[in-house]
Ligand SMILES: Nc1ncnc2c1ncn2[C@@H]1O[C@H](COP(=O)(O)OP(=O)(O)OP(=O)(O)O)[C@@H](O)[C@H]1O
């Protein structure tokens with residue numbers, strides 16, 4: 057339960073709402089406990105001095121008072137809920153914002169360690185469970201305590217012995233309801249888990265429809281779906297059974313307490329010296345009925361609080377997570393253009409793979425450096441290191457001769473344009489997808505966008521779409537070809553006029569001819585900028601000032617295109633092979 061204490065700061069924030077809520081609860085229960093007294097005294101008055109002339113007046117007056125009290129109670133009940141349930145919704149809203157803001161601060165490695173589903177669950181389902189504690193949990197508890205105190209006071213004032221007898225079974229009822237609700241909660245969690253399994257199957261079968269159709273996987277998915285559905289049905293049926301038990305159990309227990317009250321009340325009032333009237337017994341029956349539901353809710357609230365505590369613990373686990381990379385300083389940083397790696401090694405903590413081994417190189421302002429290497433040789437890892445997505449295991453990286461770990465990394469990233477290997481486009485218009493590259497507060501006109509699209513050689517594609525820049529991408533939008541996506545991704549990097557441009561194999565999906573055009577266009581754009589190009593095609597990188605050949609995370613060659621050719625090493629070999637392949641494809645055309 058300790059985890060829930062995290063929420064106390066929110067109770068404090070909304071203390072007035074909570075206090076008013078408690079005040080209304082007092083008011084409504086005060087009216088509520090008077091109502092049985094009215095009925096009791098009405099019965100006693102009519103029974104003891106029955107007046108054939110006047111009885112209707114008395115009955116109507118008493119009825120009128122009863123209705124007035126009910127009305128008052130109803131109004132206060134409305135305000136009680138307005139205060140407490142609204143408070144719980146406000147806290148839910150704040151908590152979701154807090155979690156989301158925290159997620160945004162966490163580093164790349166956090167997202168590698170935790171699944172998207174898990175991240176989503178903690179911010180939605182877990183928060184919803186916590187909300188049940190904040191709203192109904194708090195409300196029913198406050199209500200029970202106040203009501204019980206009032207009722208107990210009135211009952212003891214009427215008859216102590218009968219009070220003790222009729223209250224005795226209530227704790228047993230709480231316990232029974234607790235057992236039933238715990239079972240219900242467990243079963244509904246099983247149902248939820250099965251539900252999310254079904255959603256995953258369905259979602260994968262839709263998003264992977266191309267592969268599914270090509271491999272004739274329809275029946276495989278169908279049988280997976282059926283198995284899951286069957287299991288879902290069974291679990292749902294179990295839940296329905298327990299659910300069906302819930303209300304009858306309560307009704308039965310309420311009935312039993314009523315019978316007990318009538319019986320014991322009757323026995324007690326029959327005793328010679330008894331002062332217990334029929335009205336008193338009637339009042340007691342009302343009281344017992346008034347208490348049964350709140351006592352039943354003790355069991356329900358207990359299991360609800362347990363669930364909330366478990367959820368809050370999961371939430372706290374993420375909230376306590378500190379970003380591995382945090383901005384060390386707020387001092388503005390102006391990137392001048394020099395980058396150097398000094399004996400950098402990096403091992404991925406989750407896989408234990410040493411992706412970079414003792415790598416050193418330097419790029420001066422305005423230079424273009426290229427990294428060539430086979431798949432898995434560590435090229436993208438170099439980029440992640442230079443962007444400080446994670447820190448080197450050994451060695452250090454310097455930016456303008458200052459350690460990367462000591463500069464304002466947000467500023468540095470804002471001056472860098474990265475075109476990642478895996479293109480990601482948002483379900484939004486082409487215009488907004490490109491403008492995503494802008495830093496806060498910046499804007500560009502459509503003409504400027506056109507210029508950038510011409511550089512990335514995608515202008516003619518976009519103008520071919522009937523909606524041009526407004527064309528929607530994503531699931532319900534147009535499907536772009538791999539090469540078109542890559543070129544839009546280049547636009548996104550160029551629009552921010554970066555001082556440092558990083559291209560991670562971002563021309564792999566375009567033909568060599570288009571590649572040539574884009575690289576030529578880029579040359580005009582990046583004259584003064586430092587550029588890092590990653591590729592496994594020699595054609596993309598031969599104009600670079602410096603080329604590094606990586607193999608298994610190690611630098612095996614370094615030099616310009618000409619120098620490396622003269623060396624007749626690995627680079628030369630790759631060049632010859634690709635030249636040959638190029639000629640073969642050309643001959644085919
Ligand atoms: N997030 C990760 N967690 C664990 N290991 C990783 C991770 N990313 C990459 N690796 C491993 O690090 C090594 C280098 O990967 P990297 O992505 O840097 O290669 P690459 O040269 O960019 O390859 P490609 O040309 O295919 O893009 C690989 O063996 C890969 O399996």
Ligand SMILES: [Mg+2]
Pocket residue numbers: 435436437477560561
């Ligand atoms: Mg890569």
